[in-house]
Amino acid sequence: MDKPLMELKNVDMYYYKKSGLFKPKIPIGAAVGINMTINEGEIAALVGESGGGKTTIGNIVAGLLKPTSGEVLFEGKNIYKMTRAEFRKYRHSVQLVQQDSYASLNPVHTIEHSLVGPILSRKIVKNRKEALQKVKEALLRVELSPPEMFLEKYPHQLSGGQRQRILMARAILMNPKLIIADEPVSMIDVSLRIAILNLMSRLNREMNIAFLYITHDLATARYIAQNGSITVLYLGKIVETGRTATVLERPAHPYLQALLSAVPVPDPDIESRKRKLPLKSVDMPSVAKPPSGCRFHPRCPYADEKCSIEEPELIPFNGRLCACHHVETIPEWSYLE
Numbered sequence: 277m278d279k280p281l282m283e284l285k286n287v288d289m290y291y292y293k294k295s296g297l298f299k300p301k302i303p304i305g306a307a308v309g310i311n312m313t314i315n316e317g318e319i320a321a322l323v324g325e326s327g328g329g330k331t332t333i334g335n336i337v338a339g340l341l342k343p344t345s346g347e348v349l350f351e352g353k354n355i356y357k358m359t360r361a362e363f364r365k366y367r368h369s370v371q372l373v374q375q376d377s378y379a380s381l382n383p384v385h386t387i388e389h390s391l392v393g394p395i396l397s398r399k400i401v402k403n404r405k406e407a408l409q410k411v412k413e414a415l416l417r418v419e420l421s422p423p424e425m426f427l428e429k430y431p432h433q434l435s436g437g438q439r440q441r442i443l444m445a446r447a448i449l450m451n452p453k454l455i456i457a458d459e460p461v462s463m464i465d466v467s468l469r470i471a472i473l474n475l476m477s478r479l480n481r482e483m484n485i486a487f488l489y490i491t492h493d494l495a496t497a498r499y500i501a502q503n504g505s506i507t508v509l510y511l512g513k514i515v516e517t518g519r520t521a522t523v524l525e526r527p528a529h530p531y532l533q534a535l536l537s538a539v540p541v542p543d544p545d546i547e548s549r550k551r552k553l554p555l556k557s558v559d560m561p562s563v564a565k566p567p568s569g570c571r572f573h574p575r576c577p578y579a580d581e582k583c584s585i586e587e588p589e590l591i592p593f594n595g596r597l598c599a600c601h602h603v604e605t606i607p608e609w610s611y612l613e
Protein backbone atom coordinates (compact mmCIF):
# COMPACT_ATOMS: atom_id res chain seq x y z
CA MET A 277 0.00 0.00 0.00
CA ASP A 278 1.50 3.34 -1.12
CA LYS A 279 1.97 5.80 1.74
CA PRO A 280 2.60 9.44 0.79
CA LEU A 281 5.87 10.80 2.16
CA MET A 282 6.04 14.19 0.41
CA GLU A 283 3.15 15.95 -1.29
CA LEU A 284 3.01 19.19 -3.22
CA LYS A 285 -0.52 20.57 -3.48
CA ASN A 286 -1.30 23.31 -6.02
CA VAL A 287 2.22 24.68 -5.66
CA ASP A 288 3.18 27.82 -7.58
CA MET A 289 6.64 29.37 -7.57
CA TYR A 290 7.09 32.77 -9.12
CA TYR A 291 10.44 34.53 -9.30
CA TYR A 292 10.40 38.25 -9.93
CA LYS A 293 12.91 39.61 -12.42
CA LYS A 294 13.83 43.28 -12.87
CA SER A 295 12.80 44.52 -16.33
CA GLY A 296 14.51 47.91 -16.14
CA LEU A 297 14.83 51.03 -14.04
CA PHE A 298 11.36 52.26 -12.88
CA LYS A 299 9.70 49.34 -14.66
CA PRO A 300 7.62 46.74 -12.78
CA LYS A 301 9.27 43.41 -12.06
CA ILE A 302 8.31 40.53 -14.40
CA PRO A 303 6.90 37.41 -12.72
CA ILE A 304 8.49 34.16 -13.87
CA GLY A 305 6.28 31.15 -13.24
CA ALA A 306 9.02 28.55 -12.77
CA ALA A 307 6.49 26.07 -11.31
CA VAL A 308 2.75 26.49 -11.78
CA GLY A 309 -0.10 24.40 -10.33
CA ILE A 310 2.17 21.54 -9.28
CA ASN A 311 0.51 18.53 -7.65
CA MET A 312 2.93 15.74 -6.91
CA THR A 313 3.26 12.86 -4.45
CA ILE A 314 6.37 10.89 -3.56
CA ASN A 315 5.51 7.71 -1.68
CA GLU A 316 7.59 6.07 1.01
CA GLY A 317 10.39 3.99 -0.49
CA GLU A 318 9.55 5.02 -4.07
CA ILE A 319 11.86 6.22 -6.82
CA ALA A 320 10.21 9.15 -8.56
CA ALA A 321 11.77 10.75 -11.63
CA LEU A 322 11.21 14.41 -12.52
CA VAL A 323 12.18 15.11 -16.12
CA GLY A 324 12.14 18.01 -18.53
CA GLU A 325 14.41 20.24 -20.55
CA SER A 326 16.46 23.09 -19.16
CA GLY A 327 14.30 25.81 -17.60
CA GLY A 328 11.38 23.42 -17.04
CA GLY A 329 11.38 24.08 -13.29
CA LYS A 330 12.98 20.84 -12.06
CA THR A 331 15.52 22.39 -9.69
CA THR A 332 12.88 24.81 -8.40
CA ILE A 333 10.62 21.89 -7.47
CA GLY A 334 13.54 19.95 -5.96
CA ASN A 335 14.42 22.92 -3.76
CA ILE A 336 10.77 23.29 -2.69
CA VAL A 337 10.61 19.60 -1.73
CA ALA A 338 13.89 20.03 0.20
CA GLY A 339 12.41 22.97 2.13
CA LEU A 340 15.08 25.35 0.80
CA LEU A 341 12.60 27.42 -1.20
CA LYS A 342 9.21 28.54 0.06
CA PRO A 343 6.65 28.47 -2.75
CA THR A 344 4.64 31.57 -3.60
CA SER A 345 1.48 29.59 -2.88
CA GLY A 346 0.29 26.03 -2.26
CA GLU A 347 1.11 23.42 0.34
CA VAL A 348 4.17 21.27 0.95
CA LEU A 349 3.37 18.25 3.12
CA PHE A 350 5.81 15.86 4.79
CA GLU A 351 4.11 12.76 6.24
CA GLY A 352 0.80 14.61 5.93
CA LYS A 353 1.96 17.77 7.77
CA ASN A 354 2.36 21.19 6.18
CA ILE A 355 6.08 21.92 6.61
CA TYR A 356 5.37 25.64 7.08
CA LYS A 357 3.05 24.93 10.00
CA MET A 358 5.44 22.61 11.82
CA THR A 359 6.98 23.23 15.21
CA ARG A 360 10.74 23.88 15.20
CA ALA A 361 11.40 20.30 16.31
CA GLU A 362 9.14 18.86 13.60
CA PHE A 363 10.74 21.04 10.93
CA ARG A 364 14.21 19.96 12.06
CA LYS A 365 13.17 16.30 11.83
CA TYR A 366 11.77 16.89 8.32
CA ARG A 367 14.99 18.63 7.20
CA HIS A 368 17.03 15.66 8.42
CA SER A 369 14.66 13.23 6.70
CA VAL A 370 14.87 14.93 3.31
CA GLN A 371 18.39 15.31 1.93
CA LEU A 372 19.49 17.04 -1.26
CA VAL A 373 22.38 15.80 -3.41
CA GLN A 374 23.31 18.26 -6.13
CA GLN A 375 25.00 17.76 -9.47
CA ASP A 376 28.21 19.65 -8.73
CA SER A 377 29.94 17.46 -6.16
CA TYR A 378 32.98 19.73 -6.10
CA ALA A 379 30.97 22.81 -5.15
CA SER A 380 29.01 20.83 -2.54
CA LEU A 381 32.12 19.91 -0.52
CA ASN A 382 34.34 22.40 1.29
CA PRO A 383 37.70 22.19 -0.57
CA VAL A 384 39.79 22.97 2.54
CA HIS A 385 38.23 20.23 4.68
CA THR A 386 39.10 16.54 4.61
CA ILE A 387 36.33 14.03 3.88
CA GLU A 388 36.44 13.00 7.55
CA HIS A 389 35.81 16.61 8.60
CA SER A 390 32.98 17.04 6.06
CA LEU A 391 31.21 13.85 7.15
CA VAL A 392 31.83 13.78 10.90
CA GLY A 393 30.95 17.47 11.48
CA PRO A 394 27.26 17.41 10.43
CA ILE A 395 26.30 14.29 12.43
CA LEU A 396 28.08 15.60 15.54
CA SER A 397 26.56 19.08 15.35
CA ARG A 398 23.06 17.69 14.68
CA LYS A 399 23.48 15.27 17.61
CA ILE A 400 22.81 12.21 15.45
CA VAL A 401 25.68 10.56 17.35
CA LYS A 402 26.85 10.97 20.95
CA ASN A 403 30.56 11.47 20.45
CA ARG A 404 33.41 11.61 17.95
CA LYS A 405 34.23 7.91 18.26
CA GLU A 406 30.67 6.93 17.39
CA ALA A 407 30.64 9.51 14.56
CA LEU A 408 33.77 8.04 13.02
CA GLN A 409 32.31 4.53 13.22
CA LYS A 410 29.10 5.67 11.49
CA VAL A 411 31.07 7.52 8.80
CA LYS A 412 33.13 4.40 8.03
CA GLU A 413 29.93 2.34 7.73
CA ALA A 414 28.43 4.93 5.38
CA LEU A 415 31.57 4.92 3.20
CA LEU A 416 31.36 1.14 2.94
CA ARG A 417 27.68 1.41 1.99
CA VAL A 418 28.55 3.73 -0.90
CA GLU A 419 31.33 1.34 -1.94
CA LEU A 420 34.31 3.49 -0.95
CA SER A 421 36.55 0.84 0.47
CA PRO A 422 38.61 0.71 2.59
CA PRO A 423 37.03 3.80 4.25
CA GLU A 424 40.29 4.79 6.00
CA MET A 425 41.76 5.51 2.56
CA PHE A 426 39.20 8.22 1.91
CA LEU A 427 38.93 9.89 5.32
CA GLU A 428 42.12 11.94 5.05
CA LYS A 429 41.58 12.95 1.42
CA TYR A 430 40.52 16.40 0.22
CA PRO A 431 37.77 16.74 -2.44
CA HIS A 432 40.26 17.60 -5.21
CA GLN A 433 42.09 14.31 -4.61
CA LEU A 434 38.98 12.31 -5.57
CA SER A 435 37.33 11.61 -8.92
CA GLY A 436 33.88 13.03 -9.79
CA GLY A 437 32.28 9.64 -9.20
CA GLN A 438 33.98 9.22 -5.83
CA ARG A 439 32.89 12.73 -4.76
CA GLN A 440 29.31 11.92 -5.76
CA ARG A 441 29.52 8.81 -3.53
CA ILE A 442 30.81 10.97 -0.66
CA LEU A 443 27.72 13.19 -1.08
CA MET A 444 25.50 10.09 -0.98
CA ALA A 445 27.34 8.99 2.20
CA ARG A 446 26.80 12.44 3.76
CA ALA A 447 23.09 12.21 2.89
CA ILE A 448 22.54 8.69 4.30
CA LEU A 449 24.31 9.65 7.54
CA MET A 450 21.25 11.78 8.35
CA ASN A 451 19.02 8.64 8.25
CA PRO A 452 16.88 10.17 5.48
CA LYS A 453 13.52 8.95 4.22
CA LEU A 454 14.00 10.80 0.93
CA ILE A 455 17.03 11.85 -1.10
CA ILE A 456 16.53 14.44 -3.80
CA ALA A 457 19.19 13.76 -6.42
CA ASP A 458 19.36 16.78 -8.75
CA GLU A 459 21.15 15.72 -11.97
CA PRO A 460 23.52 13.57 -9.87
CA VAL A 461 25.26 11.96 -12.83
CA SER A 462 25.32 14.73 -15.42
CA MET A 463 28.82 15.91 -14.45
CA ILE A 464 30.50 12.52 -14.23
CA ASP A 465 31.95 10.32 -16.97
CA VAL A 466 29.38 8.36 -18.92
CA SER A 467 31.13 5.08 -18.06
CA LEU A 468 30.64 5.75 -14.32
CA ARG A 469 27.03 6.91 -14.47
CA ILE A 470 25.42 3.51 -14.37
CA ALA A 471 27.37 2.63 -11.20
CA ILE A 472 25.99 5.71 -9.39
CA LEU A 473 22.45 4.91 -10.60
CA ASN A 474 22.88 1.33 -9.35
CA LEU A 475 24.14 2.67 -6.02
CA MET A 476 20.98 4.77 -5.64
CA SER A 477 18.80 1.75 -6.50
CA ARG A 478 20.65 -0.30 -3.89
CA LEU A 479 20.23 2.38 -1.19
CA ASN A 480 16.53 2.47 -2.11
CA ARG A 481 16.17 -1.30 -1.76
CA GLU A 482 18.36 -1.89 1.28
CA MET A 483 17.48 1.20 3.34
CA ASN A 484 13.99 1.90 1.95
CA ILE A 485 15.07 5.47 1.09
CA ALA A 486 12.78 7.16 -1.43
CA PHE A 487 14.48 9.11 -4.24
CA LEU A 488 13.39 12.10 -6.28
CA TYR A 489 15.63 11.74 -9.32
CA ILE A 490 15.80 15.01 -11.24
CA THR A 491 17.12 14.88 -14.79
CA HIS A 492 16.84 16.09 -18.37
CA ASP A 493 17.81 12.60 -19.52
CA LEU A 494 14.88 10.26 -20.18
CA ALA A 495 17.12 7.21 -20.58
CA THR A 496 18.52 7.40 -17.03
CA ALA A 497 15.06 8.30 -15.65
CA ARG A 498 13.61 5.18 -17.25
CA TYR A 499 16.47 3.06 -15.90
CA ILE A 500 16.33 4.18 -12.28
CA ALA A 501 12.58 4.75 -11.89
CA GLN A 502 11.45 1.66 -13.82
CA ASN A 503 9.38 0.44 -10.86
CA GLY A 504 8.42 3.93 -9.68
CA SER A 505 6.82 7.04 -11.09
CA ILE A 506 7.72 9.72 -13.61
CA THR A 507 6.60 13.33 -13.90
CA VAL A 508 7.31 15.30 -17.07
CA LEU A 509 7.58 19.09 -16.91
CA TYR A 510 7.32 21.62 -19.68
CA LEU A 511 7.88 25.32 -18.97
CA GLY A 512 6.97 25.00 -15.30
CA LYS A 513 3.89 22.82 -15.71
CA ILE A 514 3.32 19.07 -15.46
CA VAL A 515 2.30 17.67 -18.84
CA GLU A 516 2.22 13.98 -17.94
CA THR A 517 2.65 11.88 -14.81
CA GLY A 518 2.11 8.28 -13.74
CA ARG A 519 3.86 4.94 -13.25
CA THR A 520 7.06 4.95 -15.31
CA ALA A 521 6.28 1.67 -17.06
CA THR A 522 2.82 2.87 -18.14
CA VAL A 523 3.90 6.37 -19.17
CA LEU A 524 7.01 5.42 -21.13
CA GLU A 525 5.46 2.36 -22.76
CA ARG A 526 2.76 4.50 -24.40
CA PRO A 527 3.54 8.21 -23.90
CA ALA A 528 0.36 10.25 -24.31
CA HIS A 529 1.50 13.89 -24.40
CA PRO A 530 3.02 15.08 -27.70
CA TYR A 531 5.91 16.72 -25.81
CA LEU A 532 6.86 13.42 -24.17
CA GLN A 533 6.38 11.63 -27.50
CA ALA A 534 8.82 14.11 -29.09
CA LEU A 535 11.32 13.69 -26.24
CA LEU A 536 11.20 9.90 -26.59
CA SER A 537 11.61 10.07 -30.35
CA ALA A 538 14.77 12.10 -29.78
CA VAL A 539 16.48 9.45 -27.58
CA PRO A 540 19.08 7.88 -29.91
CA VAL A 541 19.23 4.10 -30.33
CA PRO A 542 22.66 2.51 -30.98
CA ASP A 543 21.28 0.18 -33.69
CA PRO A 544 21.30 2.14 -37.02
CA ASP A 545 18.56 -0.09 -38.45
CA ILE A 546 16.17 0.63 -35.58
CA GLU A 547 17.27 4.30 -35.50
CA SER A 548 16.29 4.72 -39.17
CA ARG A 549 12.88 3.08 -38.59
CA LYS A 550 12.23 4.92 -35.33
CA ARG A 551 9.16 7.08 -35.37
CA LYS A 552 9.92 10.81 -35.59
CA LEU A 553 7.59 13.49 -34.33
CA PRO A 554 8.37 16.65 -36.30
CA LEU A 555 7.83 19.63 -34.04
CA LYS A 556 6.62 22.89 -35.56
CA SER A 557 9.50 24.72 -33.89
CA VAL A 558 12.68 23.62 -32.16
CA ASP A 559 12.89 26.84 -30.14
CA MET A 560 11.95 26.62 -26.50
CA PRO A 561 9.83 29.66 -25.53
CA SER A 562 10.89 31.61 -22.45
CA VAL A 563 9.23 30.75 -19.16
CA ALA A 564 9.17 34.52 -18.48
CA LYS A 565 6.76 34.87 -21.41
CA PRO A 566 4.99 31.54 -21.73
CA PRO A 567 2.69 30.96 -24.71
CA SER A 568 -1.04 31.38 -24.10
CA GLY A 569 -3.29 28.34 -23.67
CA CYS A 570 -1.29 25.13 -23.75
CA ARG A 571 2.34 26.17 -23.26
CA PHE A 572 3.45 23.55 -25.79
CA HIS A 573 1.08 24.64 -28.58
CA PRO A 574 3.54 26.71 -30.71
CA ARG A 575 5.70 23.58 -31.13
CA CYS A 576 2.98 20.92 -31.19
CA PRO A 577 2.13 19.26 -34.52
CA TYR A 578 -1.44 18.54 -33.32
CA ALA A 579 -2.26 22.00 -31.94
CA ASP A 580 -5.40 23.85 -33.05
CA GLU A 581 -7.09 27.08 -32.01
CA LYS A 582 -8.41 25.72 -28.72
CA CYS A 583 -4.83 24.88 -27.69
CA SER A 584 -3.74 28.48 -28.20
CA ILE A 585 -6.56 29.79 -26.00
CA GLU A 586 -7.40 27.31 -23.27
CA GLU A 587 -4.95 25.85 -20.76
CA PRO A 588 -5.41 22.06 -20.57
CA GLU A 589 -5.97 20.45 -17.16
CA LEU A 590 -4.23 17.25 -16.10
CA ILE A 591 -6.84 14.56 -16.71
CA PRO A 592 -6.81 10.78 -16.31
CA PHE A 593 -5.98 8.97 -19.55
CA ASN A 594 -5.01 5.30 -19.93
CA GLY A 595 -3.73 4.88 -16.38
CA ARG A 596 -1.85 8.18 -16.06
CA LEU A 597 -2.55 11.93 -15.95
CA CYS A 598 -1.99 13.99 -19.08
CA ALA A 599 -2.56 17.69 -19.86
CA CYS A 600 -3.52 17.76 -23.55
CA HIS A 601 -6.83 18.79 -25.14
CA HIS A 602 -6.44 16.18 -27.87
CA VAL A 603 -5.06 13.27 -25.90
CA GLU A 604 -8.05 11.09 -26.89
CA THR A 605 -7.66 11.68 -30.63
CA ILE A 606 -3.96 12.13 -31.44
CA PRO A 607 -2.35 9.06 -33.04
CA GLU A 608 -1.23 6.48 -30.54
CA TRP A 609 2.53 6.57 -30.12
CA SER A 610 4.57 3.66 -31.27
CA TYR A 611 8.30 3.31 -31.13
CA LEU A 612 8.82 2.33 -34.76
CA GLU A 613 7.22 3.71 -37.92
Ligand SMILES: Nc1ncnc2c1ncn2[C@@H]1O[C@H](COP(=O)(O)OP(=O)(O)OP(=O)(O)O)[C@@H](O)[C@H]1O
Pocket residue numbers: 291292293304306324325326327328329330331332333492563564
Ligand atom coordinates in the same frame (compact mmCIF):
# COMPACT_ATOMS: atom_id res chain seq x y z
N1 LIG B 1 16.47 32.70 -8.37
C1 LIG B 1 15.89 32.88 -9.57
N2 LIG B 1 15.50 34.12 -9.98
C2 LIG B 1 14.91 34.30 -11.17
N3 LIG B 1 14.63 33.30 -12.05
C3 LIG B 1 14.99 32.07 -11.70
C4 LIG B 1 15.65 31.78 -10.45
N4 LIG B 1 15.89 30.44 -10.40
C5 LIG B 1 15.40 29.92 -11.54
N5 LIG B 1 14.87 30.89 -12.32
C6 LIG B 1 14.21 30.68 -13.63
O1 LIG B 1 13.15 29.76 -13.45
C7 LIG B 1 13.09 28.86 -14.54
C8 LIG B 1 13.15 27.43 -14.05
O2 LIG B 1 14.45 27.22 -13.50
P1 LIG B 1 14.93 25.81 -12.89
O3 LIG B 1 16.38 25.95 -12.55
O4 LIG B 1 14.00 25.38 -11.83
O5 LIG B 1 14.75 24.86 -14.15
P2 LIG B 1 15.45 23.46 -14.48
O6 LIG B 1 14.41 22.64 -15.17
O7 LIG B 1 16.07 22.89 -13.25
O8 LIG B 1 16.54 23.85 -15.52
P3 LIG B 1 18.10 23.50 -15.53
O9 LIG B 1 18.18 22.05 -15.88
O10 LIG B 1 18.64 24.41 -16.57
O11 LIG B 1 18.62 23.82 -14.14
C9 LIG B 1 14.22 29.24 -15.47
O12 LIG B 1 13.71 30.03 -16.52
C10 LIG B 1 15.16 30.03 -14.62
O13 LIG B 1 15.84 31.01 -15.37
